[in-house]
Amino acid sequence: MDTQDRRVKRTQHLLAKALIALTLEKGFDAVTIRDITDRADIGYATFFRHYKDKHELLKDVLDVVLIELVNLLRSSYPAGNSNSTTGVLLFRYVQEHNEVVRALLGTHNLRQQLLKAATNTTISETGPRPGSVVPLEIASNHIVASSIALIEWWLDHNMPYPIELMGNIYEELIERPTSEAAFLAKGQQSQ
CATH class of the missing domain: 1.10.357 (Tetracycline Repressor; domain 2)
Known part of the structure; x- marks a missing residue:
């Protein structure tokens, strides 16, 4: 369970870091979920295990x-x-x-x-x-x-x-x- 918690936190951290970098580069509205997952090097479907959309990640x-x-x-x-x-x-x-x-x-x-x-x-x-x-x-x-x-x-x-x-x-x-x-x-x- 502790290992899974660390993996969840790591994934969320990578997604947040990718969102921040992309928002600074091209503005939040232009950022897509595909952009975020590509930058974080995380599977597209994995994103949706953590967040319903980019607005929830930003919140x-x-x-x-x-x-x-x-x-x-x-x-x-x-x-x-x-x-x-x-x-x-x-x-x-x-x-x-x-x-x-x-x-x-x-x-x-x-x-x-x-x-x-x-x-x-x-x-x-x-x-x-x-x-x-x-x-x-x-x-x-x-x-x-x-x-x-x-x-x-x-x-x-x-x-x-x-x-x-x-x-x-x-x-x-x-x-x-x-x-x-x-x-x-x-x-x-x-x-």
Whole structure:
């Protein structure tokens, strides 16, 4: 069973890697399942044992990225790290996974799914600041959309600034102002 699980994970990894590379080369809409299986060197029928179509595979890639990001960013909270550390963690992840991030952000429908999923996660992970005139839903959408825009700019310009500076920029432009206006301070959510 363990061997089969490893084979399933390996196959899914190869399919995801092929999809990402092909999406960067020719755009998601132009990619066919045959392209994916040829690039992954996997049988055409094997694809359908794992996914019903390329959209399901892409959603699987998105889900993995979201889980990794949420876990990474969540890990910065309990230690009392500063927001700039959160930004550094975010931009380090983007730098290390830039092909995946580029592919996800370059696919319009998936970009919208990413925005919605990350906004919902932000809503569930934070609490509204008492007395704030900014509704939690708007603040959550703003922080996610602004983060995506900053990440896209950085990637589109070939990552010209180091991750530490981008983390500080993230904190100054996005995290701190939005948090001060609309969110409880880190650590206050559970109190």
